[in-house]
């Protein structure tokens with residue numbers, strides 16, 4: 219288990235990690251997410267004894283890294299896969315790490331085999347591709363058969379087969395009861411790999427929850443297709459729903475279940491041509507959650523971009539409370555006033571440019587808030603609601 223207790227790290231006036239308290243549990247894969255500069259690598263470095271906290275503590279199985287006697291047996295880490303001596307063979311790289319941690323040399327071939335590098339074990343690492351170096355970094359992490367794994371961007375550089383392989387490897391390692399903390403900017407991959415996510419924004423904890431809870435938090439609207447939209451909208455609003463008309467004419471309904479919408483429509487003899495709930499992806503949920511924490515957004519134009527159409531909502535309905543810590547609270551609006559729903563952030567998904575870094579052993583050693591995405595698009599469009 220990993221515990222972060224009020225962890226704070228300042229570099230001069232920059233607060234890289236800000237009072238971070240959370241736990242990474244064994245038996246599951248925990249994704250460690252956040253925009254560039256959010257503090258993920260700093261947290262991992264502190265956890266691995268490569269940097270000192272300004273305040274608070276980062277503990278592995280209740281201990282600081284520096285106090286662990288044989289660290290490769292307690293925690294396997296991959297921070298920078300390119301930080302290897304290019305003149306050594308893969309096998310020799312692992313052999314000296316095994317020796318310095320009193321790990322039997324037999325573990326070397328087992329680790330190389332586990333990451334698929336047996337055939338190149340006697341080749342010099344300098345000639346390895348980034349993907350091969352990532353695999354070698356994973357072999358280092360697994361060498362001591364540790365109960366805890368801390369991996370910074372291990373998917374970076376892997377081909378599609380490699381991406382699938384590492385997903386299955388990590389899920390298998392978690393299923394064995396290990397603690398797996400994994401950072402990545404690849405949200406689609408994280409959605410497939412992680413059970414829980416810890417999300418940082420500007421050093422602060424934005425979310426510590428399951429992937430399922432997070433995506434459900436940002437889903438919620440039911441899309442309804444009907445040729446009598448205005449009439450149905452009025453009925454639904456009277457029943458307490460918030461209704462936003464989408465650019466394609468569908469109604470995005472929050473606050474009522476699919477079956478309640480169907481029952482109300484049937485009672486009023488209003489035809490329905492389709493009713494579906496559109497689940498948010500982890501990427502959408504992440505972008506919405508971190509929109510206010512992005513420090514290095516590019517000048518990418520907003521996607522989507524259809525002109526929003528007004529919608530109707532019940533009067534005097536309070537603005538949903540923000541569920542994530544650190545989110546700005548939209549001011550309650552007067553009944554009948556149009557309010558813009560949170561827009562999609564105007565930036566592209568950050569590309570993982572920074573390769574993970576490997577730690578040499580012992581080196582130290584509602585919707586949200588009501589915004590609804592038109593079906594078939596990736597990014598929530600701006601729209602307006604009337605409350």
Ligand SMILES: Nc1ncnc2c1ncn2[C@@H]1O[C@H](COP(=O)(O)OP(=O)(O)OP(=O)(O)O)[C@@H](O)[C@H]1O
Pocket residue numbers: 229232233234252253254255256257258259260261572
């Ligand atoms: N050694 C350092 N000296 C000064 N500032 C630093 C140092 N290391 C990190 N920072 C700053 O701390 C903040 C957090 O950086 P960090 O690398 O931890 O973010 P990150 O979430 O890992 O980002 P990325 O996704 O880009 O890897 C940034 O503002 C960064 O500039």
